[in-house]
Amino acid sequence: xxxxxxxxxxxxxxxxGIIIIIVLWAMVILTTLxxxxxxxxxxxxxxxxxxxxxxKAKYLAWAGLNFAMNQIKIDSDDQLSNSFxxxxxxxxxxxxxxxxEQLFKHKELGQGYFDIRYVYxxxxxxxxxxxxxMQDEERKININTLNNVAILNSLLEILxxxxxxxxxxxxxxxxxxxxxxxxxxxxxxxxxxxxxxxTPSYHCKNAPFDSLEELLLVRGMTKEIYxxxxxxxxxxxxxxxFVINFNTASKTVLQSVARWGISQSPTNDVADADSxxxxxxxxxxxxxxxxxxxxxxSINVGQFGLGLNAKEGFLFSVISQMGNEKSNYIRVSVLGxxxxxxxxxxxxxxxxxxxxxxxxxxxx
Numbered sequence: 001x002x003x004x005x006x007x008x009x010x011x012x013x014x015x016x017g018i019i020i021i022i023v024l025w026a027m028v029i030l031t032t033l034x035x036x037x038x039x040x041x042x043x044x045x046x047x048x049x050x051x052x053x054x055x056k057a058k059y060l061a062w063a064g065l066n067f068a069m070n071q072i073k074i075d076s077d078d079q080l081s082n083s084f085x086x087x088x089x090x091x092x093x094x095x096x097x098x099x100x101e102q103l104f105k106h107k108e109l110g111q112g113y114f115d116i117r118y119v120y121x122x123x124x125x126x127x128x129x130x131x132x133x134m135q136d137e138e139r140k141i142n143i144n145t146l147n148n149v150a151i152l153n154s155l156l157e158i159l160x161x162x163x164x165x166x167x168x169x170x171x172x173x174x175x176x177x178x179x180x181x182x183x184x185x186x187x188x189x190x191x192x193x194x195x196x197x198x199t200p201s202y203h204c205k206n207a208p209f210d211s212l213e214e215l216l217l218v219r220g221m222t223k224e225i226y227x228x229x230x231x232x233x234x235x236x237x238x239x240x241x242f243v244i245n246f247n248t249a250s251k252t253v254l255q256s257v258a259r260w261g262i263s264q265s266p267t268n269d270v271a272d273a274d275s276x277x278x279x280x281x282x283x284x285x286x287x288x289x290x291x292x293x294x295x296x297x298s299i300n301v302g303q304f305g306l307g308l309n310a311k312e313g314f315l316f317s318v319i320s321q322m323g324n325e326k327s328n329y330i331r332v333s334v335l336g337x338x339x340x341x342x343x344x345x346x347x348x349x350x351x352x353x354x355x356x357x358x359x360x361x362x363x364x
Contacts, residue, residue, distance in 0.1 A: 053341025056112055058363070061336030061347040064114030067107065068134060068332040069356055076353060084298040085327040086247040086284065087120070087291050091134045091353070099294070104132040112338045118331070120292070121231070121250055131292055136327030137350065139248035140234040141256065143173055143215075144208045146242045149184075150263060155256040159228045164188075168220035176218050177208050190219035208238040232256075236329045236350050236359065243324040246299045247284055251277060261319040267311040276312040283307075298325060328353045 072091045075081050081094040088100060096103065104116035117132045141155060149170040156166035171188040181204070183189035192204045195217075202217065212230055215221050232253055244257055258273035267273075283306050286295030299306070308316060329350055336345045349361035 049341050050343060053338040053343035054345060056110075056338040056341075057336040057343045057345035058347075059336070060109060060112045060114045060338065061334045061345045061363075063109055064107065064116055064334035064336060065332055065347060065349055065358075065361075067114070068104075068116055068330075068334065069351060071103070072134075072330055072351060072353055073356065082326070084247060084325045085136055085138075085245060086296045086298050087131070088133075088294055088296045090136055090248060090327070091330045100131070100133040100292075111340055112336065114337065115335045116332060117335075118333045121252075129292070135331050135333075136245055136248055137234040137236045137329035137331060138243055138245040138324055138327040139250065139253065140232055141244070141253055142234050142236070142242060144177060144235050144238045145240055147174065148242070148260060149174060150260040151256050154259040155232060155252065156225070156229065158252055158255055158259075159225075159232075161225055161228075165220050165225070169218060169225070172219040172221075173215070176205050176214075179206055181206065194219055209235040211235060234329075237352075242322055244322055245325065245327050246280060246323045247296075247325060248327065251281060254280060257319050257322065258315065261315050264318045265311075265315050267315060269311075272311045272315060276308065276315050279306050279308055279312065299323075300325065329359075 068091075071093075074096075075089075075091050075093045078093040078095060081089060081092075085091060089096075092100070092103065106113050106115060115132070116134065117130055118135050120129045120131045120135070141151060143152075146152065149167070152170035152173065153163075153166045156169060157163060161169070167185075167188045168190075171183075171185040172190040174184040175189045175191050178184070181191050183191055190204065195202050195204050205214070205217075209215070212233055212235060215230075215233075216223065216226055232250065244253065246254070249257075254277045255274060258277050259270055262268055262270065262273050280299060282289065284297050284299055285291055286293065286297050288295055306312075306316070329352060331348065331350050333346065333348045336347070337343070346364045347361065348364065349358050351357070352359050
């Protein structure tokens with residue numbers, strides 16, 4: 001009897017130990033499930049918060065774009081302001097009392113805000129400045145409307161590209177966008193015969209550029225050269241005359257045009273082209289000699305009151321043929337920010353002033 005009781009006691013102890021182990025494992029498994037469920041829930045909540053923030057920021061950016069389009073309309077309706085665009089008054093009315101920073105910086109809307117700004121390289125060509133406002137496409141060299149390889153050559157060489165590569169790229173750009181299949185220059189151009197021989201092979205477009213990124217397909221162009229040149233080029237508009245806004249173009253762009261001009265004038269000295277550009281930059285900067293301030297002057301392409309000598313004056317008359325004071329294609333860079341999630345959405349669009357059409361846009 002005693003033996004039976006002892007055996008029963010041992011069995012109960014063994015069973016209790018097994019039950020305790022089972023209970024502990026069950027608790028471990030349940031704890032793991034709870035922690036995992038909590039982590040997944042936290043991730044899902046974070047993703048949901050981000051998605052909502054992204055949606056809010058996107059619409060804040062679009063609100064900023066509509067705000068910019070309204071400023072363009074106000075400027076277009078202003079008879080005086082509509083006659084010119086410079087760095088400060090680019091697509092905004094000159095009767096505007098607020099500064100560009102007040103007008104375009106941290107515009108609060110609902111639970112967020114938007115900024116309208118871009119990065120501008122100052123007259124030195126090296127210093128980068130944040131400009132609150134809009135920029136025109138006419139400050140850049142339009143590779144769709146330009147048929148002058150000398151201007152492209154000058155731009156590339158100013159940016160440090162060797163002469164042979166510069167000519168290869170320039171002539172190949174002409175071949176890429178023209179409708180025919182003939183080489184623009186036998187030694188430097190490129191048509192189907194060149195591109196179909198590449199790996200992988202592809203065809204020459206023989207149509208206007210739709211985006212600047214297409215340049216990476218053009219013979220001679222590399223990622224390194226593209227990174228140097230992209231800020232000085234545009235593809236808008238795709239047709240029409242080639243024009244440069246002397247009031248907004250960078251020093252590099254103006255030098256490219258002026259150095260082409262010396263081949264069309266009695267002077268054959270690059271120094272004359274560069275001194276003309278320095279005079280243009282000095283004049284348009286106003287009394288404070290600072291880009292993008294309220295006292296910026298606008299250059300009338302028909303005037304000669306820039307303190308030019310005879311050679312510079314003649315050169316100015318040559319390049320004035322492609323000069324412009326008013327811009328029709330405006331690039332707007334907007335950043336929408338949702339305060340709650342801190343999500344930021346940048347949107348960039350090109351607006352045609354004539355009919356306020358959005359002819360290009362992208363979200364970064």
